[in-house]
Amino acid sequence: MPGDAASIAAIYNHYVAHSTISFEEEPVDAADMRQRIHDVQHGGLPWLVAMVDGKLVGYAYATKWRARAAYRTSVESSVYLLLENGGQGVGSALYAQLLTRLRDAGVHLVIGGIALPNVPSIALHEKMGFEKCAHFSEVGRKFDRWVDVAYWQLKL
Numbered sequence: 001m002p003g004d005a006a007s008i009a010a011i012y013n014h015y016v017a018h019s020t021i022s023f024e025e026e027p028v029d030a031a032d033m034r035q036r037i038h039d040v041q042h043g044g045l046p047w048l049v050a051m052v053d054g055k056l057v058g059y060a061y062a063t064k065w066r067a068r069a070a071y072r073t074s075v076e077s078s079v080y081l082l083l084e085n086g087g088q089g090v091g092s093a094l095y096a097q098l099l100t101r102l103r104d105a106g107v108h109l110v111i112g113g114i115a116l117p118n119v120p121s122i123a124l125h126e127k128m129g130f131e132k133c134a135h136f137s138e139v140g141r142k143f144d145r146w147v148d149v150a151y152w153q154l155k156l
């Protein structure tokens with residue numbers, strides 16, 4: 001819901017400020033996040049949140065892989081959690097629900113891009129059935145260092 005934007009931005013901004021998981025370099029405010037949520041949902045794709053004891057602890061969503069019509073059944077997925085909720089099954093539960101909704105919507109291929117190294121994200125993707133399909137060396141630069149990005153894919 002749009003009202004979740006501030007909590008979602010807070011989760012995301014930790015990764016922006018302290019990791020190469022996101023290649024964004026500036027924090028995202030609640031208004032920007034609200035617009036992103038709207039754009040994803042308006043495009044017919046899901047944006048899901050996980051709640052634990054009434055607190056938003058993670059989110060998952062999918063975006064179109066590319067703009068051209070031939071890519072219409074392929075999406076890129078993202079999952080973000082509060083750090084303290086990692087390793088508790090929240091990411092797996094979010095991903096399972098996201099994949100179910102994507103399958104029901106007629107999506108054929110889900111692509112997960114992972115800035116490396118990121119052992120927990122690789123483990124999550126492979127647990128969900130994704131297989132590595134590409135690796136780009138030094139494709140991004142953040143915190144004065146080069147970052148590789150690899151892609152995993154899952155055919156639904």
